[in-house]
Amino acid sequence: MATLVLGTVGRALLGPVGGAIGALIGNRVDHAVLGPPRRQSPRLAELSVQTSTYxxxxxxxxxxxRVAGPVIWATDLVEARGVIGSGKGRPGTESYSYSANFAVALSGRAIRRVGRIWADGRLLRGSTGDFKVATGFRVYPGTEDQPVDPLIAxxxxxxxxxxxxxxYAVFEGLxxxxxxxxxxxxxxxxxxDPGPVSCDGIARxxxxxxxxxxxxxxVAGFAASGGSVRAVLDMLADMSGGQWVAEGAGVRLAVPGAGAGTVIHDDGMGAKGPGRRNVREMAGEDVVPSSVTVAHYDPARDYQIGVQRARRPGGVRDDRVELAAALDAATARTLAQDRLARxxxxxxxxxVTLGPEALTITPGNIVRIDGEAGRWRVIEAAWEAMAVRLTCVPLGQGGPILPASPGRIARAADRVIGATRLIAFEAPPLTDELLSAPRLSVVAAGGPGWRQAELAYSLDDGASWTALGPTALPGIIGVVSAVTPGGGGALVDRRGRFDVQLVEDLADADDAALDAGANLAWIDGELIQFAQARPxxxxxxxxxxxxxxxxxxxxxxxQAAPGASFVLIAPGSVRTLDVPIEMLGRSVRFLAHGLGDPVEGVQASAAVTGLSVLPPPPVGWRCRRGADGRVxxxxxxxSRIGWRWLDRVDAPLGEETERYRITIGDRVEELTSPxxxxxxxxxxxxxxxxxxxxxxxxxxxxxxxxx
Structure with missing residues (x-):
């Protein structure tokens, strides 16, 4: 680059000799300031991996x-300790959660905004600016007067x-x-910058x-990096099919199609006067690659790497070009086709050898050669023995924009996180564990983008709250829209129906799956299983x-009617809380705070009926009056346990003693046998x-x- 600039300045001050001297000096400057030509230009790999290496x-x-900048500041991970599953008579399990505070550099020049953010390939921040995981977030645009971040300070x-x-961006408590x-x-x-940017604008x-x-x-976007400014400018010129030419004390980008070109006459000038004209060289066909591959960032693929290729018959090698630029597939394919033609x-x-008057013609200039068809680009200019020697190549015609497909798009889902839906209830134990305190179940959901919320509970009607930790995995919660009456609980009910409205999908279950506990649901106090779920x-x-x-x-x-709650009890989706036995007959309130919830959170309440710790009511009423008139x-x-009846004998007692209370009219008696x-x-x-x-x-x- 400096070769062009200083060569131009030298010619202006000292004539042709000064121009030659300036070009020699400029070549040294290019190596010292802009970097030697062999230094790398921007590559796709430089934007694909985040690192904090010095x-x-x-x-x-x-x-x-889409960029992955280096981590420029961070603290140690922040550890938070909690207790899961604690309750009277039931030891809790210690749990640990971690969060991070750090800053990531995004650009070496000012930016306007940050849009989506991906974490391990999944969307962390959606197109509307919503985060899918709890975090504080601030962006500093890169101005010269931006303040110190308060957390860093x-x-x-x-x-x-x-x-x-x-x-740069700061994450607080991710x-x-x-x-x-x-x-x-x-x-x-x-x-x-808003909208597309030109290669010339980037260079300036x-x-x-x-x-x-x-x-x-x-281009839609460009990330300038690499070994030197010169390497970046060379890539910009190459993308445009042009070349940098000297202009005054600087350089400008000259691209084909700009101007008709200066007409020159080959004088055949040489060291000892006129020489032979029409010196033409042609390389063998094997120097032309069989294909050109252009790798780029494709906005249609969420800026994932796209590849377009142009091919020709023959040849044995591929010319691969990696552009740290955001291009659509059609533009990238056209670039590959034009490069192959070039x-x-x-x-x-x-x-062409000319006299001293041709000193104004420099590499990059477009010329027409008298007696030759088409336009030519000067790729080399040399001053030898009082003659100017120009090496030119013909300009090919750029082809039309070619249709191209970006290929299959593996796009991360951008699911909006809705408000938490919270259901709390007391259910019979689903295992043979003998509980010593009432156990409440909490199921939470919030739509496709919802993941978890933080829970708290209150035993005193909201006067005080105790943190419970995060909710379980997202559950399936819906509403009963219609009920068709059917049979009882002794046999499979093939007449009854429940129509439910919910966001998620359900599936059928065969006898083996039902026996293993599949499709278990809670509907307004009744535990059911269903074999078929028809959309x-x-x-x-x-x-x-x-x-x-x-x-x-x-x-x-x-008892269930339209409007009743439907909850699928699936593995991992139920959070439990054991409460003191003194809570029997009272209610426990739960409070959830999720990313999509209002500031005050979302509440639910569960009545403590003792369903989880009290024996089920007796069955099999039998009444007979004898000949003596006695009844x-x-x-x-x-029993609270042994529901599967695997040994085919009496169910285990499940209580300290066997006792009954019988009320006959106004009389009350206690018995030890049924x-x-x-x-x-x-x-x-x-x-x-x-x-x-x-x-x-x-x-x-x-x-x-x-x-």
Missing amino acids: GTQMPAVFGTM SIEGARASAFRGVA ALAEFGNRIPQLTFEVEA ALSPVVRPADAGMS HAVERVRRI LGDKRWRLSGLRRGLRGTEAMIG TIGWTRR MWSGTVADGTRVAIRQIGTWGASAPLVGIVGEG
């Missing part, structure tokens, strides 16, 4: 690009840097649970010696093949409760003289 290059972003004190002139408790690999959609922003000229090619036509070299459209499903009133909830059969009443006890005998009139109401370790069951009700 000396890592920071790209200067133009237009809109609070930790670093007086030595805190504002990183003026560098665009939750790391979803990333294996480490800082994920982050890439950012950075907008530096990078170097003061570049003068306004032909705009050159326009390789073919530039096999020809036309050497009705508009996110409505019809559930059939029902197992009703499971684990002692048969009293709720037939014998019998029943069958049930039978009563005495005198009582027909029509008398009888209620039988099993007395468990923590209280009495719901009653089995019968009428004397019936059954």
Whole structure:
């Protein structure tokens, strides 16, 4: 570059000799200041991996690009300790969560905004600016007067840097649970300039010696990095199919198609006077590659690397070009096609020797040679023995924009995080664990983009709150839209139906899956399983093949009405809390705070009925009056455990002792076996409760003289 500039300045001050001297000096400057030609130009790999290695290059972003900048500041990970599953009579499990505070450099020049952010390839920040994981976030655009970030200032004190002139982002308290408790690999959609940018505009922003000229090619974005400014400018010229030429004290970009070109006459001048004319050289066909591959960032692929290729018959090698630029597939394919055509036509070299008047013609100039067809570009100019020797190549014709496909797009889903939906209830234990405190279940969801929320609970109606930690995995929560009455809980209900409305999808389950606990749901106090889930459209499903009133909830059969809550109890989706036995008959409030929730959070309440710790009500009412007039009443006890009845004998007691309370009219008696005998009139109401370790069951009700 300096070769052109100083050569021009030398000619202006000292004539042709000065121009030659200036060119020699400029060549040294090019190597010392701009870097030697062999230094790397921007490459795709430099933008694909985030690193905090000392000396890592920071790209200067133009237009809109996806970049992975270096981490320029960070603290140690922040550890938070919590207890999961604590409750009276049940030890809690210690849990640890981690978050990170750090800053990432985005661009070596000012930017306008940051759009989407990807973490390990998944969207961390969506197109609307919503984060999918809890974090604080601030962007500094890279101005010369930007302030010090308050978090960095609070930790670093007086030595805190504002990183003026560098665009960077600060994350405060980024939750790391979803990333294996480490800082994920982050890439950012950075907008530096609105709309497309031209190669000439990029060059002028990078170097003061570049003068306004032909705009050159326009790109959606560009990340200037690499070994030297010269390497970047060479890439910009190559992308535009042009060359840098001297102009005054600077250089400008000259591209084909700009001007008709100066007409020159080959005088055949040589060291000893006129020499031979029409010196033409042609390289062998093997110098032309069989294909040209252009790798680029494709905006249609969320700036993932796209590859377009142009081919020709013959040849044995591929010319691969890596452009740190955002291009659409059609433009990239056209570039490959034009480059392949240029390789073919530039096999020809036309050497022209002229007099001193041709000293104004420099490399990059477009000329017409008298007696030759078409236009030619000067690629080399030499001053030898008072003659100017120009080496020229023919200019090919740029082809039309060719249609091209970006290929299959592996785009990260941008799911908007909705408000948390929270359901809390007490259900019978789903295992044979004997609980010593009431256990409440909490299921939370929030739509496709929702992941988790932080939970708290209150035992005093909201007067005080205790942190419970995060919710479980997203559950499936819906609403019953229609109910078709069916049978009871003794057999599979093939007549009953539940129509439910929900966002997520459901699936069928065969007998083996049902036996393993699949498709278990909670509907307004009743535990059910369903074998078939038929889609009705508009996110409505019809559930059939029902197992009703499971684990002692048969009293709720037939109680559910349209509007009742539907909760699928799936592995990993239920968060539990054991509460003191003194909470029986009271309610526990739950509070969730998720990313999409209002400031006050989302609340739900669960009544503590004892369903999880009390024995289920007895069944099998039997009443018989003997010949002596005495009445014998019998029943069958049930148990909180042993529901699967694997040994085919009596279910285990599951309580400290076997006791019953029987209420016959106004009389109350306690028994130790499931039978009563005495005198009582027909029509008398009888209620039988099993007395468990923590209280009495719901009653089995019968009428004397019936059954």
